Amino acid sequence: MLAYSFINLGIGVFSFFTILIPVALNGYIAENVVDAIKLRFLASILKRDGAFFDKPETSNAKLVSMMNSDVPQIKSGLDHRLVMFVNNVVALVVLLIEAGVFCWQMTVAGFSMCVFLVVIMFICMRYSHLRTNRVQAMTTHANLAVEIIENVRTIQLLNREEYFSTRYEASIHEVRTQYICAAVFESIVFSIGMSSCFLADAVSYSVGVPLLYAGKLKPGNVFVAAMAINVVSWALQFVGITGLELMRAEPACSAIIPLLDESIDNDGNSTTESEDDGVSPPINGSVVAERIEFAYPARPNIKVANGLTFEAPEGQMIALVGPSGGGKSTIIALLERFYPVQSGKLTVDGTPVSKFNLHHLRNHMALVGQEPVLFAGTIKDNILLGIEDGGFDDVQNACRLANATGFIEKLPLGYETEVGEKGAMLSGGQKQRIAIARAIARNPQILLLDEATSALDSESEKAVQEALNSASKSRTVISIAHRLSSIQDADHIYFIEGGRVVESGTHTELVGANGKYAGLVRKQRLNK
Ligand SMILES: Nc1ncnc2c1ncn2[C@@H]1O[C@H](COP(=O)(O)OP(=O)(O)OP(=O)(O)O)[C@@H](O)[C@H]1O
Ligand SMILES: [Mg+2]
Structure with missing residues (x-):
C-alpha cells in the first residue's frame, strides 16, 4: 500500500x-x-x-x-x-x-x-x-465576405444586394452544416x-x-x-x-x-531559385524578343504569344499597340519573369532573361501598370518604396518629373498625406502620377509603361507625357497604349494581334502603309 x-x-x-x-x-x-x-x-x-x-x-x-x-x-x-x-x-x-x-x-x-x-x-x-x-467551407465563406466588403459600391450600383446576401446566407449554411x-x-x-x-x-x-x-x-x-x-x-x-x-x-x-518550402510548387515540383542564382552583368537595356511562344499555365492550350518578335534597342522608346487581349501586357509579364518563356528567345543585352539573377534583373526595370498599385501609407512612403536608399530629395525630384508636385503640394499635409488603403483617398489620375513618380525614382534602365497615362485627363496626360518623354531619354522604354497620342513619337511601333506582330514601323511609316495601325489612327482622329 x-x-x-x-x-x-x-x-x-x-x-x-x-x-x-x-x-x-x-x-x-x-x-x-x-x-x-x-x-x-x-x-x-x-x-x-x-x-x-x-x-x-x-x-x-x-x-x-x-x-x-x-x-x-x-x-x-x-x-x-x-x-x-x-x-x-x-x-x-x-x-x-x-x-x-x-x-x-x-x-x-x-x-x-x-x-x-x-x-x-x-x-x-x-x-x-x-x-x-470545415476548412474548405470556412475558406469559401471568408473569401465571399472579403469579396462583398471590398466591392460594396459595385454591388450597390448593380442593385445586387439581395443576390449577395443570399449567397452569403448559403455559405453560412454550408459552414453550419459542416460544423454540425x-x-x-x-x-x-x-x-x-x-x-x-x-x-x-x-x-x-x-x-x-x-x-x-x-x-x-x-x-x-x-x-x-x-x-x-x-x-x-x-x-x-x-x-x-x-x-x-x-x-x-x-x-x-x-x-x-x-x-x-518555397522551392516546391503545389504539385510537388521544384520551382523557385535561390536569391543568388543567375548572372548579374551591368544592364544597358537592349531588349530582343525572337519568335516567342507562350501559353498561360492555367490555359495551356491557348497561345497568347505566337511567334512574337520585336526589338527595343538600348535608349530607344518602342510602343506596343493593338486590340485588347492581343498579348501586350503578357510581354511585360514575361520580361519581368513572372512566367517563363516556353519557346523562342527573350534577351536583355543578349542574355536570356531566364539566366539573370532575378533581383538584379528587376532592379533595372520599373513598371507603371494598367491599374496603379499604391499601399496604405503616405505619398512619400509610396514613392520611397521604389528606391532602396532614397531620401526626400529623390521623392521631390521624381514627383516633379511625373508632374505630381502640383497636386501634392496643394494637399494640407503634402508628401505626408495618407493615401488610404490601396490609394483609395486619391483620384485615379493622382494615383497614376504617384505610380509614375515611384517608377522614375528607381532610375531604371528599362521603363515599362502599360497604359501608364490611361487614367489622366488630356491636360494632365500631355504634361505627364512630356515628363515621361524627358524621363525616357537615357533609358529603354517599352510603352503600351490604347491612346495613340502617347506613343506617336516612339522610335518604333509594333502592332500586336493574336500574340504576334502584324505591322511595325514609325508612326509616319505605319500611317503611310495604310494598314491596321492607320485604321486605329483614323478612329482616334490622330492623322496629322
Ligand atoms: N493569368 C492569366 N491566365 C490565363 N490567361 C490569361 C492571364 N492573363 C491574361 N490572360 C489571357 O491572355 C490574353 C492576353 O492578355 P494580355 O493581358 O496580354 O492582353 P493585352 O493585349 O494587354 O490586352 P489589353 O489591351 O486589354 O490590356 C488574354 O486573352 C487574356 O485573357
Ligand atoms: Mg494589357
Whole structure:
C-alpha cells in the first residue's frame, strides 16, 4: 500500500511539473512558432511566380484566408492541448502498469474496455475528419465576405444586394452544416470519454470482486487496481478531448506546411531559385524578343504569344499597340519573369532573361501598370518604396518629373498625406502620377509603361507625357497604349494581334502603309 502511495505521489509530482512548465510556456512557444510559420509562409509566397497565383488552390483570396484563419488554427495543435495529450498518454501507460502489478485480471478487463473505447473514439474522429470539410467551407465563406466588403459600391450600383446576401446566407449554411456534422461525431467521442470511467469501473469490479470473494485477491489489491483503472479512464477522456482539438489543427497544417518550402510548387515540383542564382552583368537595356511562344499555365492550350518578335534597342522608346487581349501586357509579364518563356528567345543585352539573377534583373526595370498599385501609407512612403536608399530629395525630384508636385503640394499635409488603403483617398489620375513618380525614382534602365497615362485627363496626360518623354531619354522604354497620342513619337511601333506582330514601323511609316495601325489612327482622329 505504501508503494501505491509513492507511485501516486510520483505521478502527481510528474503531472504537476510536466503540465505546469509546458503550459506556462505554451503562450510563448506556440505564439513564436505561429509567428515563425506566418513569416516563413509570407517569405515563400513573395518568391512565387505568376503561375502559382493563377491556380485556384493558391489564389489570392485563398492565401489571405490561409494566413488569417489556417495559421492560427495550427496553434491549437501546439499549445497546452499538446502537453495535456502527451501527459495523459504517459499517465495512462504508467497507471496501467501499476494496475497490472496489483491485479492483472482486473487490468486486462479494464484495459480491454479502454482499448475498445479508444478504437470507437478513433473511428469517430477519423470519420469526422474525412466526412467534414470545415476548412474548405470556412475558406469559401471568408473569401465571399472579403469579396462583398471590398466591392460594396459595385454591388450597390448593380442593385445586387439581395443576390449577395443570399449567397452569403448559403455559405453560412454550408459552414453550419459542416460544423454540425463534425459536432455529432465530436459529441460521440466526448460522451464515450465521459462515460469511460464508469464502464471501466464496472468491468474491473465485475472481475475483481468475485476474485476477492474467492480469496484469490487481497482487498488492498482490488482497491489499488480499481483506483488505477479509474484514473486510466479519466486520462483516456483527456486523450480523447485533446486528441479532437489536435485533429482540428491537422487540415490547417496539411494546407500550410507544403507551402512553407518555397522551392516546391503545389504539385510537388521544384520551382523557385535561390536569391543568388543567375548572372548579374551591368544592364544597358537592349531588349530582343525572337519568335516567342507562350501559353498561360492555367490555359495551356491557348497561345497568347505566337511567334512574337520585336526589338527595343538600348535608349530607344518602342510602343506596343493593338486590340485588347492581343498579348501586350503578357510581354511585360514575361520580361519581368513572372512566367517563363516556353519557346523562342527573350534577351536583355543578349542574355536570356531566364539566366539573370532575378533581383538584379528587376532592379533595372520599373513598371507603371494598367491599374496603379499604391499601399496604405503616405505619398512619400509610396514613392520611397521604389528606391532602396532614397531620401526626400529623390521623392521631390521624381514627383516633379511625373508632374505630381502640383497636386501634392496643394494637399494640407503634402508628401505626408495618407493615401488610404490601396490609394483609395486619391483620384485615379493622382494615383497614376504617384505610380509614375515611384517608377522614375528607381532610375531604371528599362521603363515599362502599360497604359501608364490611361487614367489622366488630356491636360494632365500631355504634361505627364512630356515628363515621361524627358524621363525616357537615357533609358529603354517599352510603352503600351490604347491612346495613340502617347506613343506617336516612339522610335518604333509594333502592332500586336493574336500574340504576334502584324505591322511595325514609325508612326509616319505605319500611317503611310495604310494598314491596321492607320485604321486605329483614323478612329482616334490622330492623322496629322
Ligand atoms: N493569368 C492569366 N491566365 C490565363 N490567361 C490569361 C492571364 N492573363 C491574361 N490572360 C489571357 O491572355 C490574353 C492576353 O492578355 P494580355 O493581358 O496580354 O492582353 P493585352 O493585349 O494587354 O490586352 P489589353 O489591351 O486589354 O490590356 C488574354 O486573352 C487574356 O485573357
Ligand atoms: Mg494589357
